[in-house]
Amino acid sequence: VSKRITATDVAAAVGVSRSTVSFVLNHTPGQTISPAVRQRVFQEADRLGYSPDPHARALASGQSRIVLVLLPEWPVEFLFSEMLEQASHVLDDAGYTLVTTDPRRAEHTQRLWRSLRPDIVLSIGAMPQRQEDELVHAGLRIMAPDPAAVRSLTVGPAMQVEHLRSLGHRRISFAGTAVAAFREMNATRRAEVRRYAGRNAMALRTANVRPENVARVLDRWLDDGVTAVAAFNDNAAALVVGAALRQGIRIPDDLSVIGHDDAPLAALLTPALTTIRFDLAELGRAFARRALAGLRMEATEQFSEDSILMQLVERESTGAIAPRDTATGIR
Amino acid sequence: VSKRITATDVAAAVGVSRSTVSFVLNHTPGQTISPAVRQRVFQEADRLGYSPDPHARALASGQSRIVLVLLPEWPVEFLFSEMLEQASHVLDDAGYTLVTTDPRRAEHTQRLWRSLRPDIVLSIGAMPQRQEDELVHAGLRIMAPDPAAVRSLTVGPAMQVEHLRSLGHRRISFAGTAVAAFREMNATRRAEVRRYAGRNAMALRTANVRPENVARVLDRWLDDGVTAVAAFNDNAAALVVGAALRQGIRIPDDLSVIGHDDAPLAALLTPALTTIRFDLAELGRAFARRALAGLRMEATEQFSEDSILMQLVERESTGAIAPRDTATGIR
DNA sequence: CTGAAAGCGCTTACAG
């Protein structure tokens, strides 16, 4: 680590000025540089192991070439890695670097965007107003997620209900979560379930389940003739399944349960959980393209509502409504 | 966002030179600046909303004040957030910023450390030699994890076996994972189980389980008189539990199963999984202190081997060996 | 005790 290699070293090795080195390496348009020189610059830069000082570059150009993504507090970490990997590729090709941070960490350490000065910051989910204000106040450019993409991500609850409906269920429940961090998302998914169930004239019960109350809640639902439950996520679904199993209620014979998110546990539960899976690879790419458009101040390409972001994963925890249930008089 | 506020603006507002502003804001030692001036600098900086350009600062000082952490490919994302939150606090207090990246993303985009130029990069687990070479070649300072801390993180398997032993089990199995990414860690945990079981004269079977082979493997183990299984992680444990349940084998009456990591699914399984929990908050702080020592080129404080990083979480999937098993002649 | 000035390593008008 004796001495850092700078553009001056490369320029000297090739026998041109530092400007020329900069022009070549940055592919600056509108410069007329002979192919021979061009090649030698690349060659020497490579040979010397030169990599431009990002801070000097940021200072001179006024751009950090960093895109900061604020991770949502969703219960879906297992989904982000795929999405961010894709986004990372797209941004990388455009010369930008993707940096992510957990909002919990950002909470206590306001320094991240101060010490990185990203060119743009975006969040995967909706950005809390307070945070948005703070970023704008700090002079940072922010970009809201594509409304169409966000909308596409909310079709899961309707898919849950439609799946249950197609199996003959007409009296269902929504098992929400009591986890504080998911409060808002819980409300959103519950509203979607309610809307879809209402449109199809299905009876709906709702409650937030916790380990302590899930047995009681389940009893009430069964008394009300509920034959299937759509859960906020796979964890909530697992809670319901567990309570049912402990009471000798058979899944799916006596009760169908569908989760949401396809968390790792969904496939590992016994019975394995039917759930809704996200396909976020495409969303990751769209996300990155949107960020780039924002950086170039271009109009953003509209996210296609037809993109299939969510799909039903049918496993063991849901089944057709049992004959004896209909005999009981439940429609 | 009209015009960026710079140190010059603050200096002008207070009526001192830029140097003085810099000295005050950085708490540069060895400077004699009157308390009155000091206060007015802070005041004006605050009023104007001044925050120093990190890139200019990095360029001038030769330090980015960024600590880059490479996340391991462990199946324990749910543990990192707590650990990193703690590490983040400690670093923040020292004026450093913690940035993390997923190794999968780093794989395809070599740019992250080039575009951030962290002062130091560390990884939570052991760093692959290839990656280490690459970082060193790029002129970055790296810091290996504290060997004592790493060692403390490997006591889980022994705890699993000890728990089973204390319940009377003498013939046990290790259910490894077949997931490629955990290959090395799987080998480590298996070796620890083997060592501890051997020392206590317990019979041991081992196999890696997959959804397709777990039923067969389980049959073989039961034929061999195995009464308990220690799993690589909770996922592997869930696989074993699922296979057992489907075959009518009762857990823990007929077979005890203990997992590792206390993943979210452990508490949600029916029966709920006994497992090993990490307490990484303390490790996070130790980790950050080690990074700081490395940055200051100080000797690193030795991680206390007595720190309790792992603990047993006893739930429903393990129990004392059934009487009829001893009657069968198994010791 | 404080400030003028050099320098960090780039980018990018601008002059030749």
Next chain:
DNA sequence: CTGAAAGCGCTTACAG
């Protein structure tokens, strides 16, 4: 078509 030079916003010896 190429290079000399100013400038980005800081830090930090150094001079007074």
